[in-house]
Amino acid sequence: MERSPHSSAYGQACTHCYKAKCRCVRARSGETCDRCLRLKKRCEPSETVRRRNVHNGHNAPAASVSDRRIARLEDKVEDLLSVIQSFIGSNTRNANTANTSLVTPDSTALTFGTSSTATVSPNPDPTYLPTQYQSTPSPSSNQTDEQLEFFRARMLPSFPFLDLGPSITAGYLRQHRPFLLHAIHTVTTFSTQERLAKAEELKRLLFTSAWSNVDSNIDLLLGVLTYLAWSTDPFLGGADLVSRLMMLAISLVYDLRLFKPSSLDVQLMMAITQGRADENGHPPSETPYAFLEKQRAVLACFFLSSNVSSHLGRQDALRWTPQMGEALRVIEITNACSTDRLFISQIRLQLLKQRADDIRQQDEAGMGTENDVASAPRLLYLKTLRRQFHELRASFAPDLQQIDILNTHAQYVELYINQMGYSITHEPQSPEEFGRAGNGGVPLGFQRLECLWRSVENIKSWLDNFYTIPTANLIGQPFHFWSQMILTVTLLKYLSTLRDPDWDCQAVRNTVHLISTLDSMLQKIELTSREPELQCDDHLLKYLTKLIARCRGWAEARWNVASQTPHNAGARHHIPDLDQMAWLQSMDLGDDQWFETALGMPATFS
Structure with a gap:
């Protein structure tokens, strides 16, 4: 015995x-x-x-x-x-014995140093799949879900907060991530009417789970983040829904204790060893794949909340914490997914943008003295942000996948930082200086002129990168990409028509001609609309074409008038903050009345 x-x-x-x-x-x-x-x-x-x-x-x-x-x-x-x-060795034997698709040559890997690599099973649960899912079909089989494949290949690379390798099939998601799969089916439906029907079903499932059943799980969080990232609601009168869903995603992050202070490296090592207990004698509760899945999710929640906060103005962004910094570091050192480098760069860019937003909000709260051009701490902070941005931009590898998408994001972040610099450089308001500018307002001053001209250069660079993006890749761009495009063109309109004695509108027009730019964008979007996936009359690009066409009509009607109007005529002109454009927060491109009410554009503009 x-x-x-x-x-x-x-x-x-x-x-x-x-x-x-x-x-x-x-x-x-x-x-x-x-x-x-x-x-x-x-x-x-x-x-x-x-x-x-x-x-x-x-x-x-x-x-x-x-x-x-x-x-x-x-x-x-x-x-x-x-x-x-x-x-x-254990994973290899399991793969050979059970003939599963869980561990394949295409599986992602956690790499430590240069001498050892641990293969990570894409199974998010501590146990393997049930028997009926152990022989799931390969991505090339007839049973592969086309919408999942389209999402994986054409949409997710632009914002890769999910690791959906080829071994993760629709059958696998249906078993382990049903709500995420439903969200993927929704965002890959391009007809607005069809998408609305699927979105209603998605909301019903979400409300039942989150409110009636009071569930909090990673499937719900990933599904909500997916829907938010590729949502068209902000452009079609659904900004309130996006705001509510964003708040729900933040609450799920807290409910799942993704902010719990802990050593992520220790947890990751324990998960890799698959059986080692922590120092308190508790066994590991999740696989490496599930662990990294959660770290990417909390970072994606920060990214999206930052965008929703600035573009829709309905709530504050998720606060950046030391645990998020650790999550970013762990994802970087593990390099478990081929798109993690792009995702890390996107998060770091958004963090710089959020820091600029924080200093702008502090300025609005009354920092500095009323008669100072700009307080020294704020200007130093501006210089620090610019230095950090250029250091981060220099770290981008030229061979990085989706580098054109990353470059457009980078140009927008720098544009945002420069606009923050414009807003915090407070002009003196003495009667003598105000009289010198007439009724048109206070002259800009060197610091503001520098910030505005940097913004012109940012806009030109953003557009240059936009034109290089293949039309096939434009289809799957997330919400924040199109929002940035609209804000970039809007700011160009202000810079092209700004009436100020120290500002040269003609120099702006020579650098980036507004009407020619709108024509080029219309042509680019029209080419994209011919892609096979967009053979419907109510997809998002149709509505964006409508917006740009009417903006072009507005610009053409006022182009010569603005250049011939004296600087001291009419009301004082200024450049609004990118986060304070109320018309964007109420946008409904499907309603002709909105154009006239919000933008002063008649619905019959041709």
């Missing part, structure tokens, strides 16, 4: 358990301990080690103590590498 496992008596631990200072539990066979058996190590008694330590005594020289510490560290590193190798 086999003996029950028990801890070794004091002083009888094996060599490896003694060095690692771990409890040495003998296996049932009695010939080895559980730890050595799991690590596939030779279990040896520690008599020689104990004897060496006794001879050294307490008066051993410092060098000897240091050597022993180094030896223990080396042994721990060796243990970790052995565990990783064992984990790889």
Whole structure:
């Protein structure tokens, strides 16, 4: 009869358990301990080690103590590498035995240093898939969901907060992430009428789960984030819905305790070892894939809340925390997904943009003295943001996937920083200076002129990058891309018609001609509308074409009038903040009355 496992008596631990200072539990066979058996190590008694330590005594020289510490560290590193190798072998055997698609050559990997790689199963749960899903079809089979494949190939690369490798099929998502799959089906429906029907069903499922059943799970969070990222609601009178869903996503982040202070590296290592307990004796609760899935989700929630906050103005962005910084670092060092580099760059760009927004809000709250051109701390902060931006921009690898999309995002962030600089440089308001400018307002001053001209250069660069994006890639762009396009063109309109004695509108027009720009954008969007996936009359690009065409009519009607009007005529002109355009927050491109009410554009404009 086999003996029950028990801890070794004091002083009888094996060599490896003694060095690692771990409890040495003998296996049932009695010939080895559980730890050595799991690590596939030779279990040896520690008599020689104990004897060496006794001879050294307490008066051993410092060098000897240091050597022993180094030896223990080396042994721990060796243990970790052995565990990783064992984990790889275990996954390989499981794949060969069960003939599953969970671990494939295309699976993502967690890489530590240059000597070891641990394959990560795409299963988000601690256990493997049920039997009926262990032989799911490959992505090239006839059973592959076309909408999922389109989302994976044409939409997700623009905002890759999900790791949907080829081994994750529609059947897998239907079993483990049903709400996410429903959200993917919704955002890959381009007809507005058809999408509205699917969105209603999505909301019904969401409200039942989140409110009636009071559920909080990663499936709900990922589904809500997916819908928000590719939502068309902000352009069709649904800004309130987007705001509510954003608040729900933030509440799910808190309910799932994704802000819980902890060492992400320790958790990740425990998950990789698949069986090692933490220092409190608790077993790991999730796989590496599920762990990284949550880290990407909380960062995506920050990104989207920052965009919704600034573009719709209905709530504050999710506060950046040290745990988010750790999540960003863990995703970077693991490099588990080929698109993680792009995602990390997008998050860091958005963090700079959010910091600029924070300083703008502080300025609106009354920072600085009323008669200062701009307080020194704010100008220093502006310079710091610009320096950090250029350092981040220089770190972009030229071979990065979707580099054109990343460049447009970068140009918008720099544009936002420059507009923040324009808004915080407060002009003196003395009667003499106000009289010098006449009724047209206060002259801009050097700092504001510099910020505005930098903005012109940002707009030109954004447009240059926009024109290089293939039409096939424009279809799957998320909400924030089209919102940035609208804001960029709107700001160009202000800069092209700004009446100020120190501002040269003609120089702006020579650099970026507003009407020619609108014509080029219309042509680009028209070409994109011919893509096979957009063969309907009510997709988003049709509505954006309608907006740009009417903006062109507005610009053409006022183009010569603005250039011939004296600077001191009429009301004082200014450049509004990008976050304070009420017409964008109430946008409804499907309603002709909105154009006339919000923008002063008659519905019959041709």
